[in-house]
Every structure is written in structure tokens, then in C-alpha cells.
Amino acid sequence: MAVTEKYTEEELVLQLQNRSQQAFSYLYDNYAGALNGVIVRLVDDAALAEDVLQEAFLKIWNNFSSYDASKGRLFTWMVNITRNLTIDTLRSKGYKKQQKISADENSVSNYTDGTGKDKFDALGIKNQLVNLKPEQRSIIDMAYFGGFTQEEISKQTGVPLGTVKTRMRTAILELRKLIT
Amino acid sequence: MNVQEIISSGLLELYAADIATDAERQQVEIWRQQYPEVAAELSAIELGLENYATANAVPPAANVKDKLFAQINTAAAPVVNINTQPAKVVAFNGWKWAAAASIALLIGSAFFNYSLYNKVENATAKLTEAEQQLNVAKLEADAMKNDIEVVKQGLQVSLKGQPQMPDAKAKIYWMTGNGDVMVDASNLPDAPAGKQYQFWAIVDGVPVEGGLIITNDKGKKFRMQKMKSFGRAEAFAISLEKEGGNPTPTEVVSVGAVTKI
Structure with a gap:
């Protein structure tokens, strides 16, 4: 999401580089939900998910000097930190990637919370996402939320490596259209 | 591309x-x-x-933000990973430092004790040495006091060297009270090798043997030494005799007459 309310992304980055806790508070208010979305997609345990979120923001704060705006958007950097931390935490606790993110396209599209209800809807996911084809959503979820490698995605979905690339591209093109 | x-x-x-x-x-x-x-x-x-x-x-749980800010505002604000690795490292370092510090203290204390012990040993040795020196000084002082008494109380007779040995001088202190005779042999030249001084009292014109005089014992000069006691005598004499002495004087080297009191 674009930072429009109070800071431009450049201003926010500058403030954070100057260790402004006010800017950090703003960062949290605007990004914690999106980052938490990544975490809870992988972590079942609510308390553990909270710990991971807190830890992710602590890492962001402590390592902010290593963020390089010329190498990508701020959120991209933050979501990579969060995703890697989440996966590392689960791994250290003996979880397997597959536990929550299914490799099966259909099961991802019918992602449920165990009550048969679509978890996306349960979480209030925007209806705009309906335009995303199930196989597109599957591939994005596996990559963006699951931290799967291309090869793993290819193996799990039975889709050739080259197709993973093109499918990824069309899925993201769709995302770029959907929300602004 | x-x-x-x-x-x-x-x-x-x-x-x-x-x-x-x-x-x-x-x-x-x-x-x-x-x-x-x-x-x-x-x-x-x-x-x-x-x-x-x-x-x-x-939406994240409501308390996460508060916990997060409490954490970044903690003085140390260490990067606490979920696996708590850094905390362990910090704790371990603490113990390491504590152990190092206590070992250093122990070594310091041992060294301090050792040096204290050495000082006490030194002080004790010095005290013993000082006590010995004091005893020696006391003995010397007693002897000197004795000599002074002799000089004060005794009748002084100067013996003069005879022509064949003019520097054979000596002083006699004759205690009038008990007849003790003290010889101050410090002015007598060392006796030649194989010879020894012998002391005589001339009583009624006859020399009476009064004992051997030791002038040098292992390099140490003898001052006052006690001879035999005489009730009366006209003169005193010292002769050079063979070691061990003779019943009668053979070579008189120093003579002094007793002046009338």
C-alpha cells in the first residue's frame, strides 16, 4: 500500500534512518497488518505469530540502516525479512513448509480454516481478488506467503519451471490491475 | 535480451x-x-x-505494538532472536567475566598473602638478628663496665719494655680488695711464633708464676685478662717463654714496680 497519509515513502525512510520512533510507529500502523497477514498464513499458533511479528519489526528497526531504497521498495524489504523470519522460526520448531500452504492448486483456491469456509473471505479479503485465477493465486501464495523456491513450486504443482515464471507474471499483472 | x-x-x-x-x-x-x-x-x-x-x-493483536516499543526502548535493546541465541551469549560472557574476575581476585589475594607472609618472615628474622646484636652489645657493655670498674678500683702498674724489647708495654690492674690481677695486654706485640708471654709477680725478690698471657686468639686482640691473684708483690713482670710456659722466667721483656700506696 502506498504511504500517503503522513509521509511519502522517501520521507518515511529518511525519518527511520534518523531513528525516529514516531516514524516507526507510523510504519507499524501502516504495515503491521500486511506483514501479519504473511505470518498468520504460515503460523497457526496465535501467540507464536505475535512473537514473530514483534520480532520482525524489531529486526526492521535494528537493521534499518541496511535498507537500500535503490534495491527496491520498503515494503518488499520488510516482507522479505518477515517471511524469512517466519520460515526460520517454524523450521527451528520443526514445522514443515507444507503444513499450511498446500502445494495443490485446488486446495489453495479452496483455502479453508477447517470449517469449510473460505479463509480469505473469513479474513475479509477483498472481492477484487476473485479475478485472480486459482492457479495464479496458488503460485503467488506459495511464493509470496510460503517462501517456496521456483523448483519447489514446479515440483509441487507439476508445472514446468518456465511456466512458473509466466504464470507468476500474469498473476502479478492481474494484481497490478486490481488494487491501487 | x-x-x-x-x-x-x-x-x-x-x-x-x-x-x-x-x-x-x-x-x-x-x-x-x-x-x-x-x-x-x-x-x-x-x-x-x-x-x-x-x-x-x-490486524495484529493489540498489545504487540506496546511490547515492541517497550522492547526498543529498553536500555540494552539487544536483538533477541526467538531462539534467544544472543541472550545466551550475553549470559555466557557474563559468567566468563565473573569467573575471570574471581580468578584474578584469587590470584591477587594469594599474591597479597604471600607477600604479607614474606614481610612477616623478614620482620621476624630482622627482630631475631636485632635481639642477637643487642645481646652481644650487652655482653660487650658488661665486659667494658667490668673493665672500667677494674680501672677505677685497681692499683695501676705500668710495665715498661726492656732493652731487648722496648715496645713490650702492658698495664696491670691489681685489685687491692681481693688481690685479683688483671693484665691489659693490648699494647703487647704479638708473641713470636712458638713463644708465649708469661706473667710473673715478684714477691720477696722471687718471681712467682702468674699465668700465661694470650695476646692473640684467632686474630682477635685480647684486652683485659685475669691472672693469678696475689696478696702482695713488689713488682710484676712479663717474660717470653716457650709455648706452655716455664717454671722460672728465662727472658723478661717487661717489668714494672708496684709504687707504694
Whole structure:
């Protein structure tokens, strides 16, 4: 999401580089939900998910000097930190990637919370996402939320490596259209 | 690949989703720096994914933010990983330092004790030495006091060297009270090898043996020494005799008459 309310992304980055806790508070208010979305997609345990979120923001704060705006958007950097931390935490606790993110396209599209209800809807996911084809959503979820490698995605979905690339591209093109 | 081919390759999407291989990542980073269109496209892709994440946002638990800010405002604010590795390291270092400190203290204390012990030993030795010196001085003082008494109370008779040995001088202190005779032999030359001084009292014109005089014992000069006691005598004499002495004097070297009291 674009930072429009109070800071431009450049201003926010500058403030954070100057260790402004006010800017950090703003960062949290605007990004914690999106980052938490990544975490809870992988972590079942609510308390553990909270710990991971807190830890992710602590890492962001402590390592902010290593963020390089010329190498990508701020959120991209933050979501990579969060995703890697989440996966590392689960791994250290003996979880397997597959536990929550299914490799099966259909099961991802019918992602449920165990009550048969679509978890996306349960979480209030925007209806705009309906335009995303199930196989597109599957591939994005596996990559963006699951931290799967291309090869793993290819193996799990039975889709050739080259197709993973093109499918990824069309899925993201769709995302770029959907929300602004 | 031209810019359009790069954009449509799907590699930028893999890169943005953080699932590019290392080789692909390096390639994309070069392209991004090389072509502004690639950079713009990447930015748009990232924004698309960002929007997807926002659409899937899940509001965090209310207390997480407070805990987070409490944590970053803690003085030490260490990076506490969930596996608590840094905390362990910090704790371990603490023990290490504590152990090192106590070992240093122990060594310091041992050294201090050792040096104290040495000082006490030194002091004790010095005290013993001082006591011995004091005893020696006391003995010397007693002897000197004795000599002074002799000089004060005794009748002094000066013996003069005879022509064959003019420097054979000695002083006799004759205690009038008890008849003790003391010889101060310090002015007598050392007796020649194989010879010894012998003391005589002349009583009624006859020399009476009064004992051997020791002038030098292992390099130490003898001062006052007690001879035999005489009730009466006209004169005193010292002769040189063979070692062990003779019953009668053979070579008188020093003579002094007793002056009338």
C-alpha cells in the first residue's frame, strides 16, 4: 500500500534512518497488518505469530540502516525479512513448509480454516481478488506467503519451471490491475 | 535480451517475490541499474505484490505494538532472536567475566598473602638478628663496665719494655680488695711464633708464676685478662717463654714496680 497519509515513502525512510520512533510507529500502523497477514498464513499458533511479528519489526528497526531504497521498495524489504523470519522460526520448531500452504492448486483456491469456509473471505479479503485465477493465486501464495523456491513450486504443482515464471507474471499483472 | 524481453520474461516477478535464484537475482539487479524501464517495471511489480499483501492483511493483536516499543526502548535493546541465541551469549560472557574476575581476585589475594607472609618472615628474622646484636652489645657493655670498674678500683702498674724489647708495654690492674690481677695486654706485640708471654709477680725478690698471657686468639686482640691473684708483690713482670710456659722466667721483656700506696 502506498504511504500517503503522513509521509511519502522517501520521507518515511529518511525519518527511520534518523531513528525516529514516531516514524516507526507510523510504519507499524501502516504495515503491521500486511506483514501479519504473511505470518498468520504460515503460523497457526496465535501467540507464536505475535512473537514473530514483534520480532520482525524489531529486526526492521535494528537493521534499518541496511535498507537500500535503490534495491527496491520498503515494503518488499520488510516482507522479505518477515517471511524469512517466519520460515526460520517454524523450521527451528520443526514445522514443515507444507503444513499450511498446500502445494495443490485446488486446495489453495479452496483455502479453508477447517470449517469449510473460505479463509480469505473469513479474513475479509477483498472481492477484487476473485479475478485472480486459482492457479495464479496458488503460485503467488506459495511464493509470496510460503517462501517456496521456483523448483519447489514446479515440483509441487507439476508445472514446468518456465511456466512458473509466466504464470507468476500474469498473476502479478492481474494484481497490478486490481488494487491501487 | 532487450528491455521489452526482460520485462516480459517473468524474471522480474520472480525477483520481486523473492524466489529468484542467485544467478537470476544478480542478473535482474544489473538490469535494474542499467535500464530505468526495468527499474520502473520492478517497482510496479513490487507495488502489485504489496497491494496483494495489504488485501490479505490481518490486524495484529493489540498489545504487540506496546511490547515492541517497550522492547526498543529498553536500555540494552539487544536483538533477541526467538531462539534467544544472543541472550545466551550475553549470559555466557557474563559468567566468563565473573569467573575471570574471581580468578584474578584469587590470584591477587594469594599474591597479597604471600607477600604479607614474606614481610612477616623478614620482620621476624630482622627482630631475631636485632635481639642477637643487642645481646652481644650487652655482653660487650658488661665486659667494658667490668673493665672500667677494674680501672677505677685497681692499683695501676705500668710495665715498661726492656732493652731487648722496648715496645713490650702492658698495664696491670691489681685489685687491692681481693688481690685479683688483671693484665691489659693490648699494647703487647704479638708473641713470636712458638713463644708465649708469661706473667710473673715478684714477691720477696722471687718471681712467682702468674699465668700465661694470650695476646692473640684467632686474630682477635685480647684486652683485659685475669691472672693469678696475689696478696702482695713488689713488682710484676712479663717474660717470653716457650709455648706452655716455664717454671722460672728465662727472658723478661717487661717489668714494672708496684709504687707504694
